[in-house]
Amino acid sequence: MxxxxxxxxxxxxxxxxxxxxxxxxxxxxxxxxxxxxxxxxxxxxxxxxxxxxxxxxxxxxxxxxxxxxxxxxxxxxxxxxxxxxxxxxxxxxxxxxxxxxxxITLTNKTENIQIKKDKISGNFKSIPYLNLVEKILVETEIKNQKYIILFKKGGKLKLQKNFLSEPKFDLDASELEIISMMEKPEQIDVQNLLINVRSIQSFGAMEKILKLCIEYCSQRKQFGRTLSKFQMIQNHISEIALEVAASGASLSTLKNNNKNFYNLKSTAIPKIRTGIASGKVIALSHQVHGAMGFTKEYELSYFTKALNSWRNEFGNEIYWQNILGKLFLNQNKNLWEFLNH
The missing domain is CATH 1.10.540 (Butyryl-Coa Dehydrogenase, subunit A; domain 1)
Structure with missing residues (x-):
């Protein structure tokens, strides 16, 4: 760096x-x-x-x-x-x-978009933190051309009903003022960019969860000794550490080249690996904490809920395993060469 x-x-x-x-x-x-x-x-x-x-x-x-x-x-x-x-x-x-x-916040999930006289109307889905901003950036397609549009917030906000940490809203907009509207450059893949951001965030959240598990087990006592002395707890934490390390390694493709943020294969690999790890880390961390981990006042559940949200956004690991498999079958390299080039 x-x-x-x-x-x-x-x-x-x-x-x-x-x-x-x-x-x-x-x-x-x-x-x-x-x-x-x-x-x-x-x-x-x-x-x-x-x-x-x-x-x-x-x-x-x-x-x-x-x-x-x-x-x-x-x-x-x-x-x-x-x-x-x-x-x-x-x-x-x-x-x-x-x-x-x-x-400002952004989304690429849109429906029924119409542009008239520098005004935008339509339906915008799953917008994070819409309650905290006044402007929204969207990527949308109009007549087979993709645009990036910045406009002022307005219309009807609907909070999505879920148990997740990150508030997301749907917006039904009618004739909201457009601040800027430009054709999206062909080399920029907004969705792959957003997916890779989620993979990086998932890795960061898992690092925090590992830290919380270690701190909790080092302080909490049962039967006269700290939880960290029990072999099963040690196994759980070591498995969490393994998943965190594997997730970090999967991000190495993004660290090598900025263009990999837009590349489908380089997007699929960390998306799959952080998704697999997320499921295991969520389960194991709550097993380590017991009932304490589910309480709203203790911060573990905030991170595991966020992790579960990011894991499923834009498709879970099974969806992306199918995409990666099809990419492999449509070329002539062996598996090792395919994954490393």
């Missing part, structure tokens, strides 16, 4: 360490002082412009450079559209559009 990237990572760590805790996660409101303080510090430090081109006022970092920041944000369980804003500003930058100085 470049020296500049290390400095930025340290700044990000200090801000999140100071402002993010379980109280914020459980009491997340746009009017809360804790949220406003966190938002102001992130925006004023320009962390949301890390991927923006330098001539547009950004840091000019690459997608590979921000992998540790996405990972760190997930480790802290940061309950705000921080990463969504980074990616949104990156997409705007690639279109040579000036980045936003506020939180």
């Amino acid at each position: 470049k020296d500049e990237a290390k400095i930025i990572l340290d700044i990000c760590n200090k801000i999140l360490l100071k402002n993010v805790d379980h109280h914020l996660r459980l009491n997340l409101e746009p009017i809360s002082t804790q949220f406003k303080t966190l938002k102001d510090e992130i925006i004023s430090s320009e962390l949301t412009k890390l991927l923006v081109k330098e001539d547009l006022g950004g840091a000019g970092m690459t997608l590979t450079d921000i992998i540790p920041i996405v990972q760190l944000s997930a480790q802290y369980g940061t309950p705000i559209p921080f990463i969504e804003t980074i990616i949104s500003n990156f997409l705007l930058s690639e279109l040579n559009v000036k980045p936003e100085n506020d939180f």
Whole structure:
């Protein structure tokens, strides 16, 4: 990692360490002082412009450079559209559009989109943290051409009914003001980009879960000794550590080349491996914690719920195993060559 990237990572760590805790996660409101303080510090430090081109006022970092920041944000369980804003500003930058100085969110799940006189109408699905932003970035297809559109929030918001940590909304919009609308560059695959961000976040969440398991078992006592002394508990934690390590290794393809964030094979491999690991880590971590892990006041369930959400978003590991298998069958290399080139 470049020296500049290390400095930025340290700044990000200090801000999140100071402002993010379980109280914020459980009491997340746009009017809360804790949220406003966190938002102001992130925006004023320009962390949301890390991927923006330098001539547009950004840091000019690459997608590979921000992998540790996405990972760190997930480790802290940061309950705000921080990463969504980074990616949104990156997409705007690639279109040579000036980045936003506020939180924005994004989605590529749209239906019935209509554009009339610089107004957008339609249905937008599964938008994360829509309650905390005033603008939305979407990728959508109109008459066989894909566009990236930034518009002002409005219309009817519907909170999706689920048990997940990350609030997601559906939006039925009618004639909302378009701020910017550009044709999507062919080389950018928004969906693969978003999938890879989720894989990195899953890895970060699993690292946090492993840490929680170790801390809990080192402190909790049963039958006169700490849980960490029991062989079955040791086996569970070692298996969690194995899954975390394997997930981290699967992300190596993304660290090698920015273009791999758009590549289908390079997207499928970490998506599959983090998905497999997520299922095991969720089950084992709750076995280690017992009933304590399911309580709302203890933070484990926040991370396992987030992990379960990211695991299933854009298709689970079985769906992506089928895609990877078809890619392998449609070429002439052996399996080892296919996976490593």
